[in-house]
Amino acid sequence: MRIGVLTGGGDCPGLNAVIRAVARRSWAAGHEVVGVREGWRGMVEQNFEPLGREQISGILPRGGTIIGTSRTNPYKVDGGVDAVRAAFEHVDALVAIGGEDTLGVAARLFADFGAPVVGVPKTIDNDLSGTDYTFGFDTAVAICTEAIDRLHTTAESHNRVMVVEVMGRHTGWIAVHSGIAGGADVILIPEQPVDYEEVCGEIRSRHAKGKNFSIVVVSEGCELPGAEDKGEVDQFGHRLLAKRGVGERLGEEIEARTGFETRVTVLGHTQRGGSPTARDRILATRFGLKAADLIHAGEYGKMAALRGDDVVAVSLEDATAELKTVPSEWYDVARAFFG
Ligand code: F6P
Numbered sequence: 476m477r478i479g480v481l482t483g484g485g486d487c488p489g490l491n492a493v494i495r496a497v498a499r500r501s502w503a504a505g506h507e508v509v510g511v512r513e514g515w516r517g518m519v520e521q522n523f524e525p526l527g528r529e530q531i532s533g534i535l536p537r538g539g540t541i542i543g544t545s546r547t548n549p550y551k552v553d554g555g556v557d558a559v560r561a562a563f564e565h566v567d568a569l570v571a572i573g574g575e576d577t578l579g580v581a582a583r584l585f586a587d588f589g590a591p592v593v594g595v596p597k598t599i600d601n602d603l604s605g606t607d608y609t610f611g612f613d614t615a616v617a618i619c620t621e622a623i624d625r626l627h628t629t630a631e632s633h634n635r636v637m638v639v640e641v642m643g644r645h646t647g648w649i650a651v652h653s654g655i656a657g658g659a660d661v662i663l664i665p666e667q668p669v670d671y672e673e674v675c676g677e678i679r680s681r682h683a684k685g686k687n688f689s690i691v692v693v694s695e696g697c698e699l700p701g702a703e704d705k706g707e708v709d710q711f712g713h714r715l716l717a718k719r720g721v722g723e724r725l726g727e728e729i730e731a732r733t734g735f736e737t738r739v740t741v742l743g744h745t746q747r748g749g750s751p752t753a754r755d756r757i758l759a760t761r762f763g764l765k766a767a768d769l770i771h772a773g774e775y776g777k778m779a780a781l782r783g784d785d786v787v788a789v790s791l792e793d794a795t796a797e798l799k800t801v802p803s804e805w806y807d808v809a810r811a812f813f814g
Pocket residue numbers: 485574598599600642643644695747
């Protein structure tokens with residue numbers, strides 16, 4: 476069998492570990508493996524590249540993806556779905572490694588014409604249903620936590636409020652986890668309404684208790700009161716996040732209301748770059764092996780998923796049906812340390 480592998484959407488640490496695991500397991504079962512360049516675009520344009528021992532060697536700890544990525548949606552490209560269908564004449568099966576968008580396309584292709592595809596859940600955002608965790612998330616949380624630790628010492632030296640804007644798109648997983656790990660004084664996430672007076676109240680009460688600095692972690696997808704939503708969406712129909720981010724606007728508001736000097740740090744794409752943590756390498760590796768096994772067994776339309784400590788197969792359709800948002804119990808853990 477000739478097995479294609481593609482990586483779609485934003486890159487994340489651990490993608491290469493999955494590619495390596497798919498290749499190693501598939502070779503052992505006697506299959507050939509090819510890389511599909513830059514996500515679904517590579518299927519639409521039939522852009523393949525060989526994945527042999529030379530290409531796979533040494534990639535386990537490397538960030539990014541050796542086969543490139545894009546946010547191309549074949550359902551939004553003229554003739555895109557027919558082109559993908561035609562590409563399946565050159566690959567017998569496909570491992571799609573991606574988040575809700577990339578895997579949503581995989582689920583739809585499987586439903587529309589039984590495309591021989593299996594999924595692997597990746598995203599630093601950890602917002603995919605069907606799996607307890609996605610790989611890439613642990614690395615992003617570690618990077619944010621380290622940044623929060625570093626901001627603590629400079630915030631304390633200068634008696635400042637530090638606002639830290641983290642990624643996560645429309646969910647607050649990165650903010651909640653890194654905020655708890657980093658000991659943030661306020662954490663704001665898209666799942667919970669933002670009230671400026673409450674935020675400033677927490678900061679004021681902390682400063683009244685003798686602390687002269689505060690750390691506020693805000694998720695990029697938070698809707699701030701009074702912010703204008705222009706209704707712009709991307710190829711997958713997601714609301715585009717404001718160009719002037721929430722961190723900056725929140726920082727201005729905090730400084731104006733409390734009078735405390737405030738600085739803003741936007742961690743941006745540093746959260747996605749570089750080497751995966753050991754935990755992400757292991758999860759990515761297990762997912763890659765599972766995906767290769769599913770392909771070998773002809774179990775298409777499935778996604779490798781983590782449930783407890785087990786890697787299992789779940790339906791792609793179920794896994795992409797809705798976003799996994801942060802439940803209030805998780806936010807309560809964060810809130811216990813506010814102020
Ligand atoms: O989905 C991963 C992610 O890093 C989000 O957290 C973020 O909102 C988005 O991708 C950024 O996308 P881009 O790399 O296209 O700017």
